[in-house]
Amino acid sequence: MPSGKRILADLRLFGRGYIRNAAGLFFGLIFPVVLILIFGAIFAENTGAVTVYVQNQDSGPISDSFLGALNNVTRLKVEMVDPSQNFTQYLSAHSSSDGIIIPEDFSASYLAGMPVNLTVYGNPSQTSSAIISGAVDGLADYFNLKYYNQNAFPVIGIDPANLRAGEPKYIDFLVPGLIGFSILVSPMFSMVSISSEYKKHKLFKQMSLTPLTKLEWLASKVLFYVLLSAFSFLLMVAVGVFVFGANITLSVWLIPFLILGPMLFCSLGMLVGTVTKSIESASVLGNIITFPMMFLSGTFFPISMMPEYLRTVAHGLPLFYVIEGLNNVMTYDNITSALIDIAVVTVITVIVFLAAAKLFKWRED
Secondary structure, eight states, X not given: OOOHHHHHHHHHHHHHHHHHOHHHHIIIIIHHHHHHHXXXXXXXXXXXXXXXXXXXXXXXXXXXXXXXXHHTOTTEEEEEOOTTSOHXXXXXXXXXXXXXXXXXXXXXXXXXXOOEEEEEEOOTTOHHHHHHHHHHHHHHHHHHHHHHTTSSSOSEEEEEEOSSSSOOOHHHHHHHHHHHHHHHHHHHHHHHHHHHHHHHTTHHHXXXXXXXXXXXXXXXXXXXXXXXHHHHHHHHHHIIIIITOOOOOOOGGGHHHHHHHHHHHHXXXXXXXXXXXXXXXXXXXXXXXXXXHHHHSSSSSOGGGSOHHHHHHHTTOHHHHHHHHHHHHHTSOOHHHHHHHHHHHHHHHHHHHHHHHHHOOSSOO
């Protein structure tokens, strides 16, 4: 016969153990709240205001009318780009693939009844691009029907474009993001766990009695995750290209990201495990640091669809510059922007590595 007293006694015992387990408490209670905060922040202000960058190279009345109609589309937030700017570089610098170029002969061609094309940049992995393309298609049809419905052909056409050569596919943009994701996850979680467990079980103290120095131990872990990330990179590129036909660019400029990225997150994981007092608290702190980077660095959601304040937050996350740099090399072939990303990642990596080496101790005081 089941005993309610024994059930309640075991319930209290299990409950106390669960509450004292910081990792279990994090994933059971805190992590869902973190997801609500992250996804809520991403989508709460995104009630249709998709940012699109527009470069008007025309000075005629029809382009002004078209821009006025574009500004009246409630789903769009139009940001003007000076005609003197290199448009593709401007989009990359603003972490966006969505843009429209109105050519310089737009008004004259339209008034003369001659065909003229709007260039619409987009990214097939982003829903924002579909919204923009739909809006531009609708406005082009409206202008064509309003003034030239008697013609057998439309005057305004759409010229789809992207920031790279070739027809883009979703997999082209997915591969760099997942490479950045793997560069973060494996070194970060592993080093948080290793450093906190070694500290708890006094393994560092035992290793201090060997000729191995703490800097050598940390360097060996960095080297391991650099090699692991390189192998993971080759594997994901091979699957993307040979299984899904991904169109990506391979370049020597990928090497800095495959070295600095694992070094950065390996050092960061070591730093987290060093400064925390227990395995549970190290796990919680590691998750708190890691999960926002997963969702706010452009891995799963494009930065351009986020509210402005979240874009600012994203630019403060190390993973953002790793993923942006990979995209600039592999997807956009924008080496100039990639060099900036390399410089930023280098500075952050040096700071975090030196901090980890400084605070990491073989023996506890």
